[in-house]
Amino acid sequence: MAKVTVKIPTPLRSFAGGAGELPVEGDTVGALVHRVAELHPGLKRHLFTPEGRLRNFVTLYLNDKDVRYLDRDKTPVKDGDVVAIVPAIAGGARSSAPSRAAGPTGPGVPASSASLSTDDLLRYSRHILLPEVGLAGQKRLREAKVLIVGAGGLGSPTSMYLAAAGVGEIGLVDFDAVDLSNLQRQVLYTTPDVGRPKLTVAKERLEALNPGVRVVAHEERLSSENAFDVLRPYHVIVDGTDNFPTRYLVNDASVLLGKPNVYGSVYRFEGQVSVFDAKRGPCYRCLYPEPPPPDLVPSCAEAGVLGVLPGLVGMLQATETVKLLLGVGEPLIGRLVLYDALTLTFRELHLQKNPECVICSPTATQKTLIDYPAFCGVPTPGATPSGPKVPEITPEALEAELGSGEPPLLLDVREPEEWALGHLPGAQLIPKGELLEHVDELTRAREVVLYCRSGSRSGQSARQLLTLGFTNVKSLKGGINAWSDAIDPTIPKY
Ligand SMILES: [Zn+2]
Numbered sequence: 001m002a003k004v005t006v007k008i009p010t011p012l013r014s015f016a017g018g019a020g021e022l023p024v025e026g027d028t029v030g031a032l033v034h035r036v037a038e039l040h041p042g043l044k045r046h047l048f049t050p051e052g053r054l055r056n057f058v059t060l061y062l063n064d065k066d067v068r069y070l071d072r073d074k075t076p077v078k079d080g081d082v083v084a085i086v087p088a089i090a091g092g093a094r095s096s097a098p099s100r101a102a103g104p105t106g107p108g109v110p111a112s113s114a115s116l117s118t119d120d121l122l123r124y125s126r127h128i129l130l131p132e133v134g135l136a137g138q139k140r141l142r143e144a145k146v147l148i149v150g151a152g153g154l155g156s157p158t159s160m161y162l163a164a165a166g167v168g169e170i171g172l173v174d175f176d177a178v179d180l181s182n183l184q185r186q187v188l189y190t191t192p193d194v195g196r197p198k199l200t201v202a203k204e205r206l207e208a209l210n211p212g213v214r215v216v217a218h219e220e221r222l223s224s225e226n227a228f229d230v231l232r233p234y235h236v237i238v239d240g241t242d243n244f245p246t247r248y249l250v251n252d253a254s255v256l257l258g259k260p261n262v263y264g265s266v267y268r269f270e271g272q273v274s275v276f277d278a279k280r281g282p283c284y285r286c287l288y289p290e291p292p293p294p295d296l297v298p299s300c301a302e303a304g305v306l307g308v309l310p311g312l313v314g315m316l317q318a319t320e321t322v323k324l325l326l327g328v329g330e331p332l333i334g335r336l337v338l339y340d341a342l343t344l345t346f347r348e349l350h351l352q353k354n355p356e357c358v359i360c361s362p363t364a365t366q367k368t369l370i371d372y373p374a375f376c377g378v379p380t381p382g383a384t385p386s387g388p389k390v391p392e393i394t395p396e397a398l399e400a401e402l403g404s405g406e407p408p409l410l411l412d413v414r415e416p417e418e419w420a421l422g423h424l425p426g427a428q429l430i431p432k433g434e435l436l437e438h439v440d441e442l443t444r445a446r447e448v449v450l451y452c453r454s455g456s457r458s459g460q461s462a463r464q465l466l467t468l469g470f471t472n473v474k475s476l477k478g479g480i481n482a483w484s485d486a487i488d489p490t491i492p493k494y
Contacts, residue, residue: 001025001026001027002025002026002027002077002078002079002081003023003024003025003079003080004023004024004025004026004032004077004079004080004081004082004083005021005022005023005024005081005082005083006021006022006023006024006032006033006036006082006083006084006085007020007021007082007083007084007085008020008021008022008036008043008085009084009085009086009087009089009270010267010268010269010270011087011089011267011268011303012043012046012085012087014042014433015040015042015043015046016036016039016040016042016043017040022036022039024036024039026077027076027077028073028074028075028076028077029060029062029067029072029073029074029075029077029083030054030072030073030074030075032077032083033047033054033060033073033083033085046058046087047085054073055292056289056290057087057088057288057289057290057291057292058085058086058087059085059086059087059088059287059288060073060083060084060085060086061083061084061086061349062075062077062081062082062083063081063082064347064348064349064350065350066349066350066351066352068354069352084347084349086336086338086349087292088244088287088288088291088292089265089266089267089270089272107235107236107259107260107277107324107325108235109140109143109144109235109325110143111136111139111140111143112139112140112142112143113139114139116135116138116139116142120138120166120212123166123210123212124138124166127141127165127166132326132328132329133326133328137326137328138166140325140326141165141166141167141168141322141325141326142166142167142168142212143168144167144168144169144235144236144325145167145168145169145170145171145233145234145235146162146167146169146170146171146234146235146236146237146238146321146325147170147171147172147173147218147230147231147233147234147236147237147238148162148170148171148172148173148238148240149173149222149237149238149239149240149241149246149250150173150174150239150240150241150242150246151172151173151174151176151186151188151198151199151202151240152174152176152182152185152186152198152240152242152310153185153186153240153242153266153305153307153309153310153311153314154238154240154264154265154266154310154313154314154317155172155174155186155188155202155238155240155314156185156186156187156188156189156310156311156314157187157310157311157314157315157318158238158240158264158314158315158317158318158321159172159188159202159206160187160188160205160206160209161314161315161318162318162321162322163206163207163209163210163213163215164209164210165318165322166210166212166213167213167321167322167325168212168213168214169213169214169215169216169234170206170213170214170215170216171215171216171217171218171230171233171234172199172202172203172215172216172217172218173218173220173222173230174198174199174202174218174219175199175219175220175221176197176198177195177196177197177198178193178194178195178196178197178198178201179194180194181494184307185305185307185308185309185310185311187311188201188202188205188206189201189202189205197219199217199218199219200217202215202217203215203217218230222246222249222250223249224249224369224370224371224372227249227250227253227369228253228256228257228369231250231253231254231257231259232257234259235259235325236259236260236262236321236324236325237250237253237254237259237260237261237262238261238262238264238317238318238321239251239261239262239263239264239265240264240314240317243376243378244291244292244294244372244376244378245372245373245375245376245378246372247265247284248284248285248291248372248375248376249369249372251263251276251283251284251285251359252285252359252366252369252370253369254276254278254283255276255278255283255285255359255360256359256367256368256369258278258279260275260276260277260324260331260333261275261276261277261283261284262275262276262317262320262321262324263275263276263284263317264310264313264314264316264317265313266305266309266310266313267303267305268303268304268305268306268309269306269309269340269341269342270309270338270339270340270341271309271310271312271313271316271338271339271341272313272336272337272338272339273313273316273317273320273332273336273337273339274287274332274333274335274336274337274351275320275324275331275332275333276333277331277333278353278359278360280333280334281333281334281351281353282334282351282352282353282354282357282360283353283357283359283360285354285357285358285359285360286351286352286353286354286357286360287336287351289354289357289358291375291376291377293377294376294377294378303415304417306341308341309339309341312339312341313339316337316339320332334350334351334352334353335348335349335350335351336348336349336350336351388463388466388467390459390462390463390466390473390474390475391462391473391474391475392455392459392474392475392476392477393449393474393475393476393477394477394482394486395476395477395478395482395483395485395486395487396486396487398449398476398483399487401447401449402426406446406447407426408446408447408448408449408474409428409442409443409446409447409448409449410424410426410427410428410449410451411427411428411430411442411448411449411450411451411461412424412427412428412429412430412450412451412452412480413430413431413432413435413450413451413452413457413458413461414429414431414432414452414453414457414480415431416429416431418453418494421492421494422480422484422491422492423480423491424451424480424483424491427451432452432457432460432461435461435464435465436464439465439468442465442470444469444470444471444472446472447472447473447474448462448465448470448472448473448474449473449474449475449476450462450465450473450474450475450476451475451476451479451480451483452476452479452480453479453480453481453494454478454479454481454482455475455476455477455478455479455482456479458475458476458479459475461475462474462475480493481493481494
């Protein structure tokens with residue numbers, strides 16, 4: 001049998017004893033992955049369906065080739081090969097001819113004859129000195145319109161560098177206010193901005209950086225209803241989102257409108273970057289036809305992210321955007337760059353267009369936008385999730401119960417790092433992903449109250465317990481953050 005290295009991605013490492021790679025022996029890719037699941041049974045439900053099929057949001061690469069375009073799980077391996085498990089994160093051969101530059105006009109940016117002012121000649125002098133940019137390129141940037149979806153960790157560096165570069169119109173989509181926990185990575189904002197609408201601050205900051213840039217604020221949630229109208233005026237779309245429903249929405253709307261989508265995503269210490277341009281290469285759905293179930297992949301708010309990571313990933317997105325607009329170099333079309341900050345390594349995987357892609361192939365069946373929260377299995381705001389209804393308890397009522405003669409069993413379903421930030425007195429820590437393993441230790445006779453950061457994970461965990469026959473289960477409404485607001489402000493919110 002061949003001796004092969006299997007690379008385990010960060011989200012799954014806790015199920016593999018913390019290992020980033022495992023030496024495994026086997027003859028085929030399928031045998032290796034089954035062997036990995038045997039060695040670490042906790043990985044099994046993440047990799048395989050209950051019927052034993054490999055889950056289709058898990059992509060396997062043999063060296064740098066997607067095994068879907070080799071012999072799938074029967075693809076043979078030899079000594080020294082590297083098999084990488086590449087899951088979708090709140091994320092083949094280079095197409096036979098090498099990717100061509102966009103050409104002199106870029107993605108539909110009109111050429112401009114109007115000259116640059118004396119100030120602009122000075123402001124952009126280091127660009128104009130580059131033969132690949134020159135006066136013509138700088139004027140093209142001035143005519144360009146770029147939409148950045150998400151004014152957060154990725155949108156901050158992207159928008160600042162695009163404004164500095166002289167991209168004439170920058171659209172931003174976001175509806176949040178600046179939160180203190182944003183400042184560790186969202187460098188658009190400063191401490192006095194906390195509480196102000198992000199787009200108000202971003203517009204001021206970007207226009208101060210470069211008054212020649214027009215910043216258009218789309219202060220709304222991007223949805224299937226408004227996506228075409230919001231995206232249509234722009235030449236390039238930058239995906240700086242942090243959730244799967246918006247990511248699939250941005251992809252599908254970009255494909256249907258024929259616009260390039262500059263993709264970036266971050267998770268803990270790892271980033272992904274690519275350019276999806278369905279006219280010239282694969283789209284996000286070619287890589288990940290379906291999203292992972294919502295409870296398998298935690299968000300950055302739950303899992304954490306190294307503050308400088310989105311800085312680097314966002315700058316790679318800005319680089320690709322400028323190249324697309326100028327039509328220079330070799331765009332990241334058909335290639336996925338994986339960046340690991342802990343080892344400071346970049347790996348490049350070759351992506352292929354999926355001949356059966358539902359949105360971008362010649363046989364595409366999806367011709368319009370769909371219900372993305374439903375597609376991703378997350379409840380639409382206001383909709384009732386499936387399964388038993390979970391009773392909630394307010395912080396005030398919980399405080400009263402804890403002081404009574406029969407206090408409930410208090411379960412904290414967050415991660416140990418969150419527990420270390422602060423927790424409720426008398427609580428027991430069982431992270432959500434480990435709840436099922438510990439379910440036998442819980443007595444069904446006593447009332448169980450679960451809590452997390454904001455009430456979402458505890459609601460899902462409470463529903464699991466109700467499904468398993470527990471009857472007296474509640475979830476703390478608003479989580480520990482609500483407890484901090486209502487009962488004990490010494491417990492830090494985050
Ligand atoms: Zn596709």
